[in-house]
Amino acid sequence: MKTTLLDDQTLTSETARFHEVANQSLEWVWETDAQGNFTYCSPSCKILYGYEPVELLGRNAIETLTPPEDREAQRKIIEEICLSKKTRKGLRRRAMKKNGTVIPIETHCLPMLEGKIVRGFRGMCRDISEMLILELRLEHKAMELTEVNNALRLLLHQSAEASAEHERRIHDNLQRLVLPYLEKIQERCKDQELALYLRVALANLDKITSTFSLTLSTRLGGLTPRELEVAELIKQGRSTKQMAAILDLSSRTVEFYRDKLRVKLGIKSKKTNLRSYLSSLA
Incomplete structure (x- = not known):
């Protein structure tokens, strides 16, 4: 009985420390129970989604923050995490803000285990809108550079051929x-x-x-x-x-x-x- 009491106290203490650190993070940190209902939300959810932390507590993460057309796919991802009991990092998906705006986010999701049973989830999310724009710009620049390099190679080849032909004629x-x-x-x-x-x-x-x-x-x-x-x-x-x-x-x-x-x-x-x-x- 004492061992169980000490374990509960240790867990409570560690959770409190985790929440204290999460409250200072610029990225949104969250926890849910096994059914996906929020049990903790860091203050950054106000910047990311427009919700105060208290507004999300007890609400289902998928039903509240995932666009309707993406919810089934999101449920399958959660099922896979439950089965594998492994962390999913760098999961890119779409999320829905309080005003209905859809934004791209990157999520890290960690299953919290009690023995072999998943008792909840803990994760972190961030808005990657600017990152995607930068990636798209880099792709365009890379394509432009490839086209320029191909054009230069063709010009050099044509110039070499023309020069060789001119010399041969002379x-x-x-x-x-x-x-x-x-x-x-x-x-x-x-x-x-x-x-x-x-x-x-x-x-x-x-x-x-x-x-x-x-x-x-x-x-x-x-x-x-x-x-x-x-x-x-x-x-x-x-x-x-x-x-x-x-x-x-x-x-x-x-x-x-x-x-x-x-x-x-x-x-x-x-x-x-x-x-x-x-x-x-x-």
């Missing part, structure tokens, strides 16, 4: 419309000084038209400078003999570089045309 036009004629002039030129100027001009044009070599070098960083030279000449349609003369190499050495290019480019089929393959990389 390269091809110079190779087709300028270099052949300069080479013919060089072949027929008897004046040594003029021939020197032509060689310098041709060398500078080679630098200007090095887009292909740069592209190939970027894609295949393992190529040596000599291999890049051979690749450029192959792309121009030069024969092995012509390449040997231009590079001051033997024909066998040029063939050796051609074979090395096939290996490094991963061209396994002999039917694959090396010049066509290299042109596709430019």
Whole structure:
């Protein structure tokens, strides 16, 4: 008998301390009996719902503060808490104020147990209207940023393609419309000084038209400078003999570089045309 009396006194004391702390909370703290009727309401219910604490005592929580269309779903949640005997945290639902206004709230609900029996519920609620507005704004901003990033990626891709196409046209036009004629002039030129100027001009044009070599070098960083030279000449349609003369190499050495290019480019089929393959990389 004494043990029961002490237990009741301890429970009463702890409940009093809990209510004292809850009265200072900005969030609404509440307690109900097993049937969901309020046994305690902190003063914050006036700010949240428009009710004085005394107005809610003894009234059913679902019938008083839940919109009619949401009450059945709320009863099922309470049944689940009773069965699991576990706390539900961060439960977002709709609540109805004294004037009928419906607001979004977040609830933490704790079943109060006496042995294995639920003797009531204790919880805390807060208005999350502003939080939901902020979340919605963040979602919109995230969507806007995603759209902007996608647009920028598309523009960068299109710009890179346009730049590559422009460079390719310059390269091809110079190779087709300028270099052949300069080479013919060089072949027929008897004046040594003029021939020197032509060689310098041709060398500078080679630098200007090095887009292909740069592209190939970027894609295949393992190529040596000599291999890049051979690749450029192959792309121009030069024969092995012509390449040997231009590079001051033997024909066998040029063939050796051609074979090395096939290996490094991963061209396994002999039917694959090396010049066509290299042109596709430019």
